Every structure is written in structure tokens, then in C-alpha cells.
Amino acid sequence: QVQLVESGGGLVQAGDSLRLSCAASGRTFSNYAMGWFRQAPGKEREFVAYISRRGSLTNYADSVKGRFTISRDNNRDTVYLQMNSLKPEDTAEYYCAASSRLLPGPEGPYEYWGQGTQVTVSS
Numbered sequence: 001q002v003q004l005v006e007s008g009g010g011l012v013q014a015g016d017s018l019r020l021s022c023a024a025s026g027r028t029f030s031n032y033a034m035g036w037f038r039q040a041p042g043k044e045r046e047f048v049a050y051i052s053r054r055g056s057l058t059n060y061a062d063s064v065k066g067r068f069t070i071s072r073d074n075n076r077d078t079v080y081l082q083m084n085s086l087k088p089e090d091t092a093e094y095y096c097a098a099s100s101r102l103l104p105g106p107e108g109p110y111e112y113w114g115q116g117t118q119v120t121v122s123s
Contacts, residue, residue, distance in 0.1 A: 022096030
């Protein structure tokens with residue numbers, strides 16, 4: 001089992017920045033690729049970003065490309081999502097997820113999920 005705990009969400013204004021963190025425990029963190037997903041009210045969950053086990057490969061949804069950066073610190077068992085130039089349409093619950101696949105990408109599967117952290121961007 002892998003336990004994931006997100007933090008760092010909050011209420012910000014358009015144009016502001018936030019950094020989300022996701023702390024992992026339970027198994028060897030570097031054995032898992034990590035992803036960030038989000039779900040806005042009334043919408044389906046969508047892929048945001050993904051990072052490979054060692055951090056050498058990343059992938060982003062087109063909607064966040066150039067504004068968001070995913071990174072990881074395998075010494076701290078933590079994955080981050082730096083979000084810059086936030087827009088109201090970024091408002092959502094953000095979830096981190098872990099996949100035992102070598103290169104899960106947006107499709108996964110991701111076996112473990114955190115409980116989410118809310119990000120609200122006001123205009």
C-alpha cells in the first residue's frame with residue numbers, strides 16, 4: 001500500500017501561484033511514477049501532469065503546459081506541482097496518484113490516490 005497526502009491548496013486570485021505537495025509513505029517512493037489530476041464540480045476528473053520514477057520524463061495536459069511544473073524529490077518521498085499564472089478555470093480538487101507502471105502517462109492505471117486538496121482561483 002502507498003499512502004498519499006496532498007497539501008498546499010487554497011484560495012488565490014487569478015495570476016497568482018501555488019505549490020501543491022504530495023507526501024508518500026508505505027512503499028519505496030522511487031518505484032512509482034506519479035501523476036496529478038483534478039476534478040472540478042460537475043466535471044470528470046482530468047489528467048494534469050505526470051512524472052516518471054526518476055523524474056527524467058514529464059508530460060502535461062495542454063491546458064496547463066507552460067504554467068504548471070511537476071517535480072519530485074525521491075529523498076523526501078514527495079511530488080510537487082508548481083502552478084503559476086493561475087486561472088479561474090484551474091479551480092478544482094487536485095489529486096496526486098501513484099502508478100507502478102514504468103510509463104503510465106495520462107491513462108495509467110494509477111493504483112493509489114490521495115484524498116485531494118482544493119484549489120480555488122478567483123477572477
